[in-house]
Every structure is written in C-alpha cells, then in structure tokens.
Amino acid sequence: QLQLQESGPGLVKPSETLSLTCTVSGGSITTNLYYWAWIRQSPGTGLDWIGIMSYSGSAFYNPSLKSRVSISLDTPKNQFSLKLNSVTATDTAVYFCATSPSQDSYFDHWGQGILVTVSS
Amino acid sequence: DIQMTQSPSTLSASVGDRVTISCRASQSISRWLAWYQQKPGKAPKLLIYTASTLESGVPSRFSGSGSGTEFTLTISSLQPDDFATYYCQQYNSYFRTFGQGTKVEI
Numbered sequence: 001q002l003q004l005q006e007s008g009p010g011l012v013k014p015s016e017t018l019s020l021t022c023t024v025s026g027g028s029i030t031t032n033l034y035y036w037a038w039i040r041q042s043p044g045t046g047l048d049w050i051g052i053m054s055y056s057g058s059a060f061y062n063p064s065l066k067s068r069v070s071i072s073l074d075t076p077k078n079q080f081s082l083k084l085n086s087v088t089a090t091d092t093a094v095y096f097c098a099t100s101p102s103q104d105s106y107f108d109h110w111g112q113g114i115l116v117t118v119s120s
Numbered sequence: 121d122i123q124m125t126q127s128p129s130t131l132s133a134s135v136g137d138r139v140t141i142s143c144r145a146s147q148s149i150s151r152w153l154a155w156y157q158q159k160p161g162k163a164p165k166l167l168i169y170t171a172s173t174l175e176s177g178v179p180s181r182f183s184g185s186g187s188g189t190e191f192t193l194t195i196s197s198l199q200p201d202d203f204a205t206y207y208c209q210q211y212n213s214y215f216r217t218f219g220q221g222t223k224v225e226i
Contacts (some may be wrong), residue, residue, distance in 0.1 A: 047164070047207060047218035060214040063121070096163055104214040106154035108175070110163035 002027045002034075004097050004111035012091075012118050018084040021074075022097030022111055029078050030055050034099040036080040037107060038071060042093035052100060053080065060103055087118045122146050122210050126219035133224060139195040141222045143208035148188045152212045155184055155193045158221075159204045167206075168193065198224070 008020035022036070029036065038050040051061040053071040061069050065084070073080045084091060094115050098107040123146035133139050143153065151171040156164035166175045168184040171191060181196045195202055203226060208219040 046220050047209075049216040049218075052214070062215065098163075104152075104216070105211050106166060106169045106209060107156075107164070108166050108169075110165070113163050 002099065002109045004099070004109055006095060006097050006111045006114040008114060008116070010115055010117060012087055012116060013120050014088055014118055015086055018082070018087050018091060018116055018118070020082045020095055020097075020114065020116070021079050022081070024078045024080070029073055029080060030075055032056075034101065034109075035103055035105075036071070036073065037098045037100050038082045039096045039098055039107065040093040041096065041113070042090075044090075045093075048093075050082065050084075050095075052103060054103065058103060089118050092116065092118045121215055122149060122212060122217055124208055124210055124217055124219040126206075126208060126222050128222060129220070130223045130225060132226070133198050134226070135198055135200060137198045139198050139202075139224060141193045141206055141224075143186075143191040143193070143219050145189045145191075145210055145212075147212075149210045149212035151187045152210060153184075153186070153191050154209045154211065155182075156207045156209065157202075157204045158207065164207060195224075 003025045005023045012018045035052045037052040053059040070083045094113040096113045097111040099109040125144045127142045153171045155168040158164040172184045205221045205223045
C-alpha cells in the first residue's frame with residue numbers, strides 16, 4: 001500500500017521560499033502508474049491544487065501559482081518536493097502531497113498534511 | 121478555470137437518514153468528477169471517481185450520479201462514521217478544482 005509523508009518547516013517568513021518534501025513508501029517514485037502532486041487547504045480558499053509531475057518530467061501547475069512554484073523528484077531518496085517562493089500570509093495552509101493516476105485525474109493516495117504558517 | 125459549487129454548505133442529519141449532496145460545475149465536465157470525505161485533522165479520502173465508480177473499500181451505502189454540470193453524492197443510510205465534510209473535484213483538464221465542501225453534522 002502506497003504511503004506518503006510530508007516534511008519541512010512549519011514556519012516560513014514572508015518573502016522567503018517554502019520548501020516541503022514528500023517521502024514515498026510502499027512503491028517507487030519511478031513508476032509510470034502515478035503522477036506526484038501537491039494540494040493545499042486553507043480556511044479562506046478551501047482545497048487548491050498546486051501542481052503535478054510525472055517521473056518522465058511532465059509538470060503542470062496551477063496558473064495562479066505558476067510563476068512561484070516548482071515540483072521536483074529525487075529518485076535515489078524516493079521523494080518529491082515542492083518549492084514556493086516569495087510567500088505571503090495568504091500562503092499559510094495545510095499542504096498535502098498526493099498521487100494521481102494521470103496528469104488530469106483524481107487523487108487516490110494522500111499524505112497526512114503539514115501546516116505551514118507564513119509569519120515574521 | 122472551472123468553478124465547482126456544492127449545496128448545501130451544512131447538512132444536519134441523523135443516523136439512518138438518506139443524505140444527498142449536490143455539486144454543480146460552471147461548465148460541462150462530462151463525468152470527470154470525484155468525491156472525497158474529510159474528517160478533522162485528516163487528509164481527504166477518495167470515495168468515488170468518474171462520477172459513479174466506487175473506490176475500492178468504500179462502503180456501498182455511498183453512491184454518485186450525474187454528468188455534464190450536475191452531480192450528486194448519496195449516502196443511503198447515514199452511519200456514525202459518516203459525519204464529516206464532503207468535497208467534489210472536477211478533473212476535466214489538468215487544472216483540477218474543488219467544491220467548497222458540505223459538512224454533514226448531527
């Protein structure tokens with residue numbers, strides 16, 4: 001059974017870069033069975049899809065975040081990562097990593113989520 | 121982007137009730153719709169995809185229907201474990217969007 005676990009700082013200062021990692025267990029990140037995604041949830045905006053990447057390198061991002069976000073894969077560590085730069089208080093949210101069967105599909109496995117607060 | 125609107129926002133029900141939650145898309149999404157259940161402090165859990173396909177392990181009291189712009193999630197007989205918030209999500213394109221959620225409370 002595929003399991004995902006987010007990790008990273010819980011507090012980030014305004015204008016800095018938010019960096020999170022998702023560790024995958026129970027399966028390989030090199031598989032073609034899944035795409036690797038990030039989603040966030042805040043009281044103000046609900047659930048927002050951030051972006052998604054395949055092992056082959058295809059990446060798609062939410063247009064509203066595209067200029068600030070990147071997702072990358074670390075195959076030796078079986079992890080994938082999220083970087084969101086120039087953060088503001090509106091980026092405060094619970095961040096989830098998840099899997100999707102294709103580049104435009106539902107999310108079938110989720111990590112437990114990590115709260116990231118943007119504050120000085 | 122495609123806007124997803126759920127109704128009602130909150131639903132009060134009792135154990136054994138039949139519960140129906142609606143989800144409307146701002147444009148046609150064929151049957152590219154999923155439903156999730158979320159409990160406080162937990163990640164969303166996939167219940168249904170492609171509008172009506174039950175995810176493995178999900179109880180058969182959950183069912184989904186609809187196509188185009190109008191969709192419904194039905195719980196045939198509400199159980200204590202079903203009190204949670206439910207979200208719809210469209211995946212007509214790579215730019216997925218979620219509804220704002222429906223909280224099912226006692």
